[in-house]
Amino acid sequence: MTIFEDLLVVQQFDTTLDQLRHRLATLPERAARDAAHARVEQATAALEEISERLRAIRAVQKEAEDHAALLEDKAAAANASLYDGSVTAHKELEAVQEEISSLTSRQAHFEDEALEQMELAEPVEEELAAARAELEAAIEASAAADTALAEAITVLEAEIAVVETDRSSSVEAVPTELLVTYDSLRAGLGVAVARLAGARCEGCHLEIPSAQLEAVRRAPADEVVNCPECGRILVR
Ligand SMILES: [Zn+2]
Known part of the structure; x- marks a missing residue:
């Protein structure tokens, strides 16, 4: 085996490593993980938006209830004054009764409003429950996506480690100078070493051309010969 054939083996390992690293960078599990994380963010935002809407409805409801309770207390106090002897004059009694009726009607107005808000809140409570369930499912899916990605990375990294070990043992046979040439050719051409099959460069x-082919064939076995067409290192 010539050093050029050794280099060809190194190149095969490098090609395999490139493919494995590309697969590592473009794992479909990565896109799935990103999508799963985006789903969690979306579900979180939706939950916050719905909670905020529900809080606003509950605040209006509470205000209406507080108003109603206050008016109820006032009406009760006015009602008590009718019977505790503090109001005796007919006119005054009438005025108190009018006040009670006014308080009671305002109380009823606020109670209606509180009820309206309760009705408004009902479908929002349902939305909230659905949003909570969605967030829970999204978090679960996200954790599963994280695990799937981690597993896929572990498998590929193990494969890469094996090929790297194989490459490092095959690269030992190749002179450093030749490796430097190989690396720079590889950076430009992707494939740096090619077999010469008859008169054809497989790169x-x-x-x-026959005149140049003669020179290629006459060159000593350990001399680096490049394809005159593409510049790749020829394996003769
Ligand atoms: Zn060529």
Whole structure:
């Protein structure tokens, strides 16, 4: 096995490593994880929005209830004054009765309003329950997506580690200088080493002109010969 054949083996490992690293970077589990996290964010925002809406309705309801309670107390106090002897004059009694009737009607108005708010809150409570369930499901799905991604990464990283070990043992046979040439060619061309099959370079698939082919064939076995068409290192 020539050093060029060794280099070809290194290149095969590098190609495999590129593919594995690309798979690692573009794991579908990554997109799934991002989507799952976005779902949690959306569900959280929806829950907050609904809670806020419900809080506002409950605040109006509470205010109406407080008003009603206050008016009820006032009406009760006025009513008591009718019987405790503090009001005796006919006119005064009439005025108190009018006041009671006014207080009672205002109380009824606020009670209606409180009831209206309660009715408004009902479907929002249902929305809130659904939003809570959605958030719970989203959090669960998100945790599952995290796990799936972590597992996929572990599997690929183990595969990469195996190939890296294989590569490092095969690279030992290749002279450093040749590796430097290989690396720079690889950076530009992607594939740096190609077999010469007959007169054809398997890197660019072009036939090497016969005059140059003679020189290629005559070159010593350990000499680096590049394809005159594409510049790749030829394995002869
Ligand atoms: Zn070529």
